Amino acid sequence: MAAHPTGAGPDADADPADGRTETATERYDRNWNELLQELRAVQTGTQILSGFLLAVAFQPRFDELDPYAHTLYLCLVVAAGLATLLGLAPVMLHRALFRQHAKQRLVRTANRLLIAQIAVVSFIAAGVTGLIFDVAAGREIGVLALCIAAVVVIGFWSIMTWTGWRARLDP
Numbered sequence: 001m002a003a004h005p006t007g008a009g010p011d012a013d014a015d016p017a018d019g020r021t022e023t024a025t026e027r028y029d030r031n032w033n034e035l036l037q038e039l040r041a042v043q044t045g046t047q048i049l050s051g052f053l054l055a056v057a058f059q060p061r062f063d064e065l066d067p068y069a070h071t072l073y074l075c076l077v078v079a080a081g082l083a084t085l086l087g088l089a090p091v092m093l094h095r096a097l098f099r100q101h102a103k104q105r106l107v108r109t110a111n112r113l114l115i116a117q118i119a120v121v122s123f124i125a126a127g128v129t130g131l132i133f134d135v136a137a138g139r140e141i142g143v144l145a146l147c148i149a150a151v152v153v154i155g156f157w158s159i160m161t162w163t164g165w166r167a168r169l170d171p
Helices: 024-056 060-064 067-097 103-137 139-169
Strands: none
Touching: 024 067, 024 103, 067 103, 103 139
């Protein structure tokens, strides 16, 4: 086996099948960098949806929203705020744990926060779909679009979770 570039041997719990010879610290650094890239991608979607929702309140037809559409809108704004906070939390956590040798805990927690953010953004997208159809095509079509979008989100998450677990079980 070739010497490790840093002079340290491969991590004892490294997976030899993945072809990497990295220490635990190197693996957590790599995982953290990958999480940051994913956070950047999700944050863009969060910003676009949040910007859309904030702009809606300043449109002339906003005052015409009935209580259902108005409530749906406000729920989506709250969810967008939550999604933004979930996206910022890993960075805030990194600042709080900086130089405390807690990268493993940081990566594990940031991963959970990112998954939660993706879930919230997915449901915001479904809600925005329902709101747009409600305003553009009427209540029945709007509720139908919201239900279909929610089923698609839940189905997608179910498939992704199942294939993720399946990938862990397959040799």
